[in-house]
Amino acid sequence: MTPFDFSHAPFDCLDPAERQRLAERVDVAYFPKNACLHEANSPVDTLYVVIKGMVSEHNEGETLAYYGPQDSFDSRAMLGGRAQHRLLAVEDTLVFCLPRELVLDLTQRNPVFGAFFYQDVAARFAVLANRPLQGQLQAMLMSRVESAYLSRALWLNAEDSVLDAARLMKKHHATCVLVHTQNGDGIFTRSELRDFVISEASAASTAVGPLARTPLITIAADAYLYHAQLLMAQHTIQRVVVTRDAEVIGILEQVELLSFLSNQSHIVLAQIERAESIVELMAANRSMDELIKLLHGNGVKVTLIADLLCELRRHLLGRAFTLLAPAEMLEHVCLLVLGSEGRGEQILKTDQDNALLIEDGYMHPELQAICERFSQTLLSFGYPPCPGGIMLNQPDWCCELSAMRSRLLGWVRSANAENVMRLAIWADARPVAGKAALLESVQLQSLPELDGAFLSRFALPVMQFDVPLSLFSRLVLDAGAQRDRLDIKKGGIFPLVHGIRSMAVKAGIRTSNTYRRVDELLARQLLPAELAQDLRETLVFLHGLRLQHGLNTLAQGRVPDNLIDPAALSTLERDLLKDALGVVKRFRQLIEHHFQLARIS
Amino acid sequence: MSLWQNLRRWQARRALQDERFGFLFDQPPAEEWISIDCETSSLDPQSAEILSIAAVPVRGDRILTSQALRLILKPRHAIAAQSIPIHQLRQQDVANGLAVEDALSQLLTFIGARPLIGYYLEFDLAVINRQLKSWLGIHLPNPAIEVSGLYYDRKVTAYRPEVDLRLDTILTELALPLLPRHDPVNDALLAAMIFLKLRHQHGSLDQ
Structure with missing residues (x-):
């Protein structure tokens, strides 16, 4: 029996034997208010987990983070073995102390446990204002290194000059070259090149060999991607050399690693486009939810995520409607998304705000039933109904062009609060399936009578x-x-x-x-x-x-x-x-x- | 240490019947303590037998649970039925336990001359000392720090002479975590936490 609490992430993913190993090594430390846990740049041999109290992380007078009960910290310092920032007890604080070498060993043995630290570190790397989040573990983190894009390894000999290295890097748009040296193989990167330039030595007459960093930090091609990220974090480097059977096969750049993760969106897109049934679309819909967590967890900018997700969702909704409606009908109607979905600023699922425009005079006996089925499908995808009833299964929002136009004009003429909100939602309309041209004549901006008095009431x-x-x-x-x-x-x-x-x-x-x-x-x-x-x-x-x-x-x-x-x-x-x-x-x-x-x- | 205490110590040292345990009277290492907790077969110090002992070292502000000593003892008599729900040690759980002298020998080696910390330590020490007296001729010479005593000293005032010394109250008042109780290591850990917290609030209490 141990006082250590295994019910919280990431410790909940340890198996009984691993828990036993950890439990046997746990200590408890007490820090009175204002005590310093560690100073910046001091060596770190401990991962702390707060039992009670609170700890703050400081960098040059600025408070970067707070850690409360169950939070573990400082993962990055633990991985690197050296503190980045100063840690202070905000109040009297009790912490569990886990020995670094044991936690590192567990990250190697238990990929799920390891991925937690990978995510935490990735989150810390991201720019502060990007607000990254510790997401759940995704299958994508468990991809192999070889599945990401690897840059070609370029080789030079030790006696080749720095100029040769720079030329080779330029020719291949590479950020580094590998060098055979007396102390084994080394790497010469843009930062070594920069340092060299500052030294003002002659590039043509200086050999690159002594400037290359050895030994190479390598990773096996069949290792997990997050191991590569951990390795980069541990050594604060931007790339690792990938090997297979001790042969160098390429170089994995941190940029490529992150873009590999975001490129998963292409897979989701293909999944949507290939879907032949609503059931298949459902699977794509679930992948999208995972994708959001993954992208955000890796510190991808919110605007990028929103752009990506809106594009995917536009395809998803369009595909759903196309699967439900006969091809002939799509020539005569236009499916619109409204409000935040129309603006493309909705990342998480929100209320269904949509409408269907119908060409004047077009009739189809199934139309009403199709709209109803579409709304139900969205409901099953996790989009709740719009409380204001702005949905295409409502007669107000599924009508012929001329009817819609006169309704819009009516709202413009009596611009009370309710009508203004309807018009505001309409102003953000975006076509996702069918005949997009139908929208043009009824866009809010193309209506007459948008005078100063109306615009004031609108604003x-x-x-x-x-x-x-x-x-x-x-x-x-x-x-x-x-x-x-x-x-x-x-x-x-x-x-x-x-x-x-x-x-x-x-x-x-x-x-x-x-x-x-x-x-x-x-x-x-x-x-x-x-x-x-x-x-x-x-x-x-x-x-x-x-x-x-x-x-x-x-x-x-x-x-x-x-x-x-x-x-x-x-x-x-x-x-x-x-x-x-x-x-x-x-x-x-x-x-x-x-x-x-x-x-x- | 007062003259009287020194005299008592000197007498005890002479009374020690087994030289192997002479280290109990050595100078203890600075900033080290041992928090201990026992589970016993009854609540009568004259007859209670020790069922389990946990001893957790404290060094500076660190409680070394990873180095905790935990011992299960085999009692000579049956365990009082009403105590079993509390410590959850049944007859079969202690059947393979150590003999009292083996266990105490391990305990003494573990604690050395370090001061002891505990909650209602008096009872635990009375039971241990009863066994020790008949075996080695001495009581434990180690200084004993009663955490409820530290707490009392801090809380008591002339206007409020009664202090609630229940463990849960102390933990709540001191904003310490309420760990699951009656696991001896946890109990020893709680006493150590109370000690560290009050030690800082009082300044030096290390004798």
Whole structure:
């Protein structure tokens, strides 16, 4: 029996024998408040797991992270054997101490356990503002090194010159060359080349041999990819040399490793395009969920994930409709996605917002039934029905062009809050299947009567919710049952998206994605460059925070909401959130002025 | 250490009947303690027999659970039925246990001259000493640190002379984790945690 708690990740994946080995080596340490666990650059022989209390990680006065009960840290220092940052006990803290060599040994023996540390380290490598997350383990991490793209190994002899090396690297667009030296084979990379240039020695007359780093850090072609990542982390290098039967067969670059992981999207895309039944689509749908976690867990930027996922989802929805509807019908109808799905900013699944446009005069006896089946299919894919009933199985959102046009005009003429929201969702429409040209004549921007009075009423919802940031730049927490949360959608994302949407509609910009709208507004000099940049970055940050929150909530088996708990954020994230909300506030004032909202509100 | 304590120690040293255990009277290493906990066959110190002993070393601020000593003893008499649910050691669990003298011999070698830490240590020491007296002619000479005593000293005031000394209360008050109880290693670990926490709050308590 041991006091160590094996019920938390990553220790829950150890088998009984491994648990026994670990349990026998666990110690407990006590750190009174403000005690230092280790200084930056000091050697580390321990992985800590917090029992009770809290520890903070510091870098030059900045707090990078907090570790609370059950958190294990510092994986990177443990792998490297040397602390990167200073660790302090925020309060009286008890920790389990696990010996480094034993944990390293377990990462080698138990791939699932090892992958946890790989993910943690990968997450730490990613830029701070990208908000990476410790995702679950994915099958892709278990791919073999040889399945990733390997660069060709280029060889030189020790007596060849640095100039030869530089020329060879240029010729093959390589980042390194391998060198046969007296001390065995070595590697000469761009960083050695840079250091050489700084030394101002002559490239033509200096031999490359003594400059090459030995020994080579190698990995077997049939090793797991995450081992390669661990190896890079351990040695803080960007590439490893891949061998098979002790022969060098190529070089794995860190960039390639990460892009290998994101390239899994092509596989999902092929899966969608090949699907011949809804059941096959279902499998692709599941792969997409995994892909999100994987990409985010590896620190891929939120905008990239959103672009990728929206593209995949567009194909998925289009394919689903194509499988359900007869080919002939697709010539006469157009399936639209609306709202955030239409803007291409939805990463996690959200309510179904969609509509079907029908050519005037076209009739098909099955149409109604097909729409119903489509909505049911989406439901089975995990898209809940739209609470506002904006779905193509509702008669309002499945109608002939002329009917839709007169309904839209009716909403424009009586632009009350409800109708404005309908028009806002419509403004983001994007065709995903059928005859895309049908949308053009009924796009919001192509309707007449979009005068100043209407545009003001259209923009008014920007002022609907207060930005949860006080005069003194403190976060205002008034959302959720306990009123201790911050609604990131109402308070941040919505005012930005709707403000930009209003400006885009006014300018007649037809693209639906918010980032593209900002680009267009900037190109037409309707937004100052600096503000455009702030808006883009703020939106990336807020979307990232929402994705992280959503994935966390999903992992706990709950339905994602928009209610962020600022106490759960790191100091850095909280500061970024304040900055982001500051931008929202400024932008809101601009919109208020631009559309003269003070007049009508 | 007072003259009186020195005298007692000197007397005990002379009373020791087995020179192999002379190390008990050596100078203990600095900043080291042993937290101990026993499970016994009954709650009467005059007749209780030791069923299991756990001894966990503490060095500085580190509790070395990885080096813990755990011993199962074979009692001469039947285990009191009402104590079995508490320590969960049944007759068959201790059937292959060590004889008392073998176990105590291992324990003494393990703890050496280090001070002992425990919760209601008095009872455990009374049971151990009863056995030790008849075998070696001495009681354990090691300084004993009663963690509930440390806690009492800290909590008691003239206005509030009664202090709740239940283990769960102490752990909660000191914001320490409530580990599963009545596993001797866990109990010894808890006592060690209380010791470390109070030691820092009090300044030096190492005798």
